[in-house]
Amino acid sequence: MSAADGDRVARVLVADDQAVVREGIVMLLGLLPGIEVVGSARDGEEAVALTAELGPDVVLMDLRMPRCDGVEATRRIRDRHPGTEVVVLTTYADDDSLFPALRAGARGYLTKDAGGEEIERAVRDVIDGRAGLSPAVQRRLLERLIDRDGRDDRDSGDGSGHRGDRDGRDDPNTRGEPSVAGGGLGTMSGASGGSSGPGGDGLTERETEVLVLVADGLSNPEIAGRLRISTATVKTHINNLFAKTGVRDRVQAVRYAYQHGLVRTPGRRVT
Numbered sequence: 001m002s003a004a005d006g007d008r009v010a011r012v013l014v015a016d017d018q019a020v021v022r023e024g025i026v027m028l029l030g031l032l033p034g035i036e037v038v039g040s041a042r043d044g045e046e047a048v049a050l051t052a053e054l055g056p057d058v059v060l061m062d063l064r065m066p067r068c069d070g071v072e073a074t075r076r077i078r079d080r081h082p083g084t085e086v087v088v089l090t091t092y093a094d095d096d097s098l099f100p101a102l103r104a105g106a107r108g109y110l111t112k113d114a115g116g117e118e119i120e121r122a123v124r125d126v127i128d129g130r131a132g133l134s135p136a137v138q139r140r141l142l143e144r145l146i147d148r149d150g151r152d153d154r155d156s157g158d159g160s161g162h163r164g165d166r167d168g169r170d171d172p173n174t175r176g177e178p179s180v181a182g183g184g185l186g187t188m189s190g191a192s193g194g195s196s197g198p199g200g201d202g203l204t205e206r207e208t209e210v211l212v213l214v215a216d217g218l219s220n221p222e223i224a225g226r227l228r229i230s231t232a233t234v235k236t237h238i239n240n241l242f243a244k245t246g247v248r249d250r251v252q253a254v255r256y257a258y259q260h261g262l263v264r265t266p267g268r269r270v271t
Contacts, residue, residue, distance in 0.1 A: 009033075010123050013056040014040045015047035015073065016089075017065040021112070025060065025089070032120045044068030048076045051084055058123050061106070063090040063097055071100045078105030085126040089114070093136060095144075108132025117219075130249045135217025138251050142258060207241040208262065210234060214250055215257035 012035050016022040022040050029035045038054045041047035043065040051059060059077060063070035074086045087108030088101045098109060107126040110119060111134060122132030133141070203211065206227075213223045220238070224231045238253075247253045 009036045010127055011036050011038045011054075011057045012123060013038055013047065013050055013054060013059045015042075015044065015059055015065070015070070016040075016062040017043050018062075021062075028116050029060075029119070032116055034120050035123060044070055044073030044076075047073045048080075051077050051081050055081070056084055057127055058085045058087055058108075060089050060119070060123075061086050063088060063092060063101060071104045074101060074106050075104040087119075087122050087126055087132050089119070093134075093140065095140075098137065098140065109137045110134045111136070121219075125249075131251050133251060138254050139217070141251070142255050146255075146258065202244050203241055207237050207244070210237040211241050211253060211257050212262050214238070215254045215262065 012029060014022055014025050014029070014037060016025060019042075022042070026037050026040055029037050038056050039050045041050050044061075045068040047059055047061065048068070050056075059074075061070045061074055065073075068076075070088060070090070074088070077084055077086060085108070086104075086106040087110065088106045089110050089112060090097060091112050092098075093109075093111050101109060108122045108131065110122055110132070114122075114134060118134065122134075125132040209227065210223060213226060218226065220231050220234045223234045227234070242248065242253065245253070245256050247256050
């Protein structure tokens, strides 16, 4: 995923209040052929100002910063500069950090143990309109969504398990909750109504195997190594299973795998 592969170079602004961390991230990104660092900011206020001045494709945003924190800076950037995406890069993956950032408009969320390849992939994903979420964040979102769906089913009151409002507007506990779809936030499509379990929706045994490994949070190279096939073959299987199941990105694929019984809990395969 680099300029050499035909993708344009992504212009990135780094925002972090800790100088040593900020400089380290800038140095790391400078080694990646698919990314050009156009500037760095010491806090949210400077990130907003530099976004207006430099027009980056993506802001790599820390959350806990002085003057203006990352959530507020994300909200301002997305309101004023909708062509700039935000990927959060933070130490924190708790709900009090994750969900406010997503509601503010962040399309990506990584923790600072992410490597260069994962950061580059997240940057490219958000530019292409997909969610740039780490596997751990994907699983946390799915746990919240599934908990919410189960609560809505139990509280429907008609004994049928059917919810009166699938947007969750009847339930004040779910109002404003992010849901996963379309590379960002929205409603799940294509993940229900088909056959459940391995082979559902016409998946081959290999496609099902790849889907389970995607749900386990493995990257394409890791899946290729596990199955002893090429990365290109993994991409072909993923494209095929996306088409068959109607999902549009890896986040939806993980939820599909959970809903159709391929994994019992996030990260654990059904045995």
